[in-house]
Amino acid sequence: MVANGWVATRPGCRNRGVYRGNRMRIAIDGPAGAGKSTVARAVADALGWEYLDSGAMYRAAALNGSEHTDIRFDGGRVLADGEDVTEAIRTPAVTAAASQLAGDPEKRKVLIAAQRALVSQGDWVIEGRDAATGIAPDAEVKVFLTASPQERARRRAAQEGRPVEEVQREQAARDAADDTLGRSVLTPAPGAVEIDTTGLSLDEVVRRVADLA
Numbered sequence: 041m042v043a044n045g046w047v048a049t050r051p052g053c054r055n056r057g058v059y060r061g062n063r064m065r066i067a068i069d070g071p072a073g074a075g076k077s078t079v080a081r082a083v084a085d086a087l088g089w090e091y092l093d094s095g096a097m098y099r100a101a102a103l104n105g106s107e108h109t110d111i112r113f114d115g116g117r118v119l120a121d122g123e124d125v126t127e128a129i130r131t132p133a134v135t136a137a138a139s140q141l142a143g144d145p146e147k148r149k150v151l152i153a154a155q156r157a158l159v160s161q162g163d164w165v166i167e168g169r170d171a172a173t174g175i176a177p178d179a180e181v182k183v184f185l186t187a188s189p190q191e192r193a194r195r196r197a198a199q200e201g202r203p204v205e206e207v208q209r210e211q212a213a214r215d216a217a218d219d220t221l222g223r224s225v226l227t228p229a230p231g232a233v234e235i236d237t238t239g240l241s242l243d244e245v246v247r248r249v250a251d252l253a
């Protein structure tokens with residue numbers, strides 16, 4: 041609310057009664073398979089905001105073998121040093137390399153700086169493991185998405201056409217690896233709204249998140 045009682049409104053912001061300054065960020069964290077990417081992308085579309093897939097940056101840097109890779113997003117495509125790597129960063133080898141790179145504190149610093157630079161202007165939905173702790177600790181809205189381990193593995197297995205048990209085993213190993221070095225993969229950031237997506241439709245989750253904005 042501004043001093044004279046006039047209430048500012050913003051396009052794409054449902055909660056029109058609250059003055060939000062001149063920009064907004066929704067930071068979405070949570071473990072692999074909780075539905076972060078799908079939800080974050082859909083929320084960004086629903087609100088007409090930009091979407092930052094921070095995991096794609098770790099993947100692109102891992103693919104290129106350097107955290108200093110110039111990474112950009114262009115209409116849903118991921119560009120690394122100008123080259124389209126959208127599909128190339130989704131292989132199991134890159135998944136493993138990205139997890140390793142993400143465990144290096146010095147390399148993380150470089151990527152977090154690049155992520156902060158990207159979201160320094162405009163309205164963003166930021167998705168990651170440290171969106172609300174590392175990239176944008178001052179985000180106006182913080183969301184922590186969870187789902188039961190079985191549900192997370194089931195979704196991934198369906199996506200990748202693989203056995204659920206195998207995916208669940210890998211998922212447990214990845215959670216443990218991603219939960220090191222101060223990265224709050226399994227713990228919500230202070231002030232984050234926790235949403236358990238088990239049994240909820242995508243639309244229901246998107247509505248709950250967008251309603252926080």
Ligand code: DC
Binds near residue numbers: 098099139142143
């Ligand atoms: O979300 P994803 O699977 O695309 O992430 C790839 C890797 O990067 C994964 O090991 C987790 C890590 N990561 C991270 O440490 N911090 C982020 N903000 C995003 C991803």
